[in-house]
Amino acid sequence: MALLQVEGLKKVYADGTVGLSGIDFEVKAGEFIAVIGPSGAGKSTLLRCLNQMVEPTGGSIVFQGAQTIGSGRRKLRNIRREMSMIFQGFNLFERVSVLTNVLHGRLGYMSSWRGALGLFLKDDVAEARRLLERVGLREQMHKRADELSGGQQQRVGIARALAQKPKLILADEPIASLDPAASETVMSSLHRFCSEDGIACLCNLHQVDMAKKYASRIIGIHKGQKVFDGTPDELTDEMIRLIYNQKPAEAQELAETDMARKETA
Amino acid sequence: MSAEQLERMKRTKRDQLILVLVLIVGLSVWSAFGTSFSLPALWGGFGDGARFLFVDLMPPDISGLPDLIGPALDTIYMSFVAMFIGSIIAGALSIFAAATTSPHPVLQVALRAFSAMFRNIPVIIWTILLVASFGLGNLVGTLSLLIVSIGMLVRCFAESLEEIDMGQVEALRAAGASYWQVIGQAVLPQFLPSFIGWSLYNLEINVRASTIVGMVGGGGLGFAIQSGIKLFQYKDVSMAVILVLVIVLATEMLTNRIRRRII
DSSP, rough: OEEEEEEEEEOTTTOOEEEEEEEEEOTTOOOEEEEOOSSSSHHHHHHHHHHSSSSSSSSEETTTTTEOOOOOHHHHHHHTTTTTEEEEOOOOOSSSBBHHHHGGGGGGGGHHHHHHTTTOOOOHHHHHHHHHHHHHOOGGTTTTGGGGGGHHHHHHHHHHHHTOOOOEEEOOOOSTTTTHHHHHHHHHHHHHHHHHHHHHHEEEEEEEEHHHHHSEEEEEEEETOOOOEOOOOOOHHHHHHHHHOOOOOOOHHHHHHHHHHHHOO | HHHHHHHHHHHHHHHHHHHHHHHHHHHHHHHHHHHTTOOHHHHHHHHHHHHIIEEEEEEEGGGGGHHHHHHHHHHHHHHHHHHHHHHHHHHHHHHSSSSTTSOOOOHHHHHHHHHHHHHHHHHHHHHHHHHHHSSSHHHHHHHHHHHHHHHHHHHHHHHHHHTHHHHHHHHHHHHOOOOHIIIIIIHHHHHHHHHHHHHHHHHHHHHHHHHIIIIIOOHHHHHHHHHHHHHOOOOHHHHHHHHHHHHHHHHHHHHHHHHHHHH
């Protein structure tokens, strides 16, 4: 059975902008899937619909055998904690220690009041230390997050995602704000940890070369529709041109990305 | 064609400007007549005013100082208690009044309207209303300061809450954090500096307002000033006014120093 089954997933924003117009795909446990497509094609919207940071307007999402759309608050928390998210802008707590940032990944497993007061369990703290060692940031553990470089900050983001003990990681353009060297480090560590722990990953990417290098499968999205789904070998140059060069109506599509970001806020 | 249109637009703009200027001058003249304001009258009152200031009020009666210490302390207590309780209540309410953290938009609008009523009715009116039900004294002064403090702080706090970094909120929600976990871990730490900043500013406002509140029966130095004026004890009044100045300036200096430490 697939880890995640998406059928006819739709998102139309309040102002009528179409984010997704019916997308179907499956994710098997442990798969590393790159999602590519031009800016505003709906990649961000797709990931945020999966964990319902953006409310889908139609379709079905079955995660680990259970329908997730229409879940109550408590159930939604349980779904989200097994579906970590990694962000383009890292979304770290800049004035707080790196260790605490990783511990935030445990909030979904804690009682509401304990989490609100930040009373993290000893076991969780030990686990967070181990994770930071694993991503190579043991020495930075007690620094404030904003003292780290961009690449290091995204590795904190990965450690936070791993702290959730997820089945699936949703990475929304994790390397879009990094330089080439840091991008390489971040992608290779994300890929390594996912395969070591058997975590499936859906990773939005701008860089086709990165997608081809790391992904076991690639999904191409254009104007809210899936236009490609196959192995990196099947992604021909002609296919890439099809995904990217279909004269995007740029203004509208930029608006769509903005909407996705705004709605999650 | 287009040159003609441009010319017409220019003329309309000029006509609008003239109309606005005529309106402003007209309104000023009208209100001057309405209030029978005239420069000679101002000049005539100047002498009386100067005599009152420099002869009746001067020199301040320092021997009256010991009697004024009690009211001065009352003024400080009232301002501080109103700020302290006010900022706690407003802090709790503002979480529900800010667009970013409110659980429901109806709650948000209701709280905003409520706090607008609190702060837009002047503090002196609140005191007069409350004196009617509780009688004269410090309690009434504190209560009216508290009401206006809550009104002001809910708005300032809510606006600060709407400016926090939503990336952190997004990260926690995506990790499965509950509403109160997001508030406790992502919202409050970011909110704390502006919470303290606005509360200190509120203390300054309260110290100033407490004088007015006192004059209509709310206790403290304002009450002493009002009684002094009624009894023609002008030298005592000027001593009290100096004390008000000292307290206001001291509060400002103190809050500035704390603010600099925090931010």
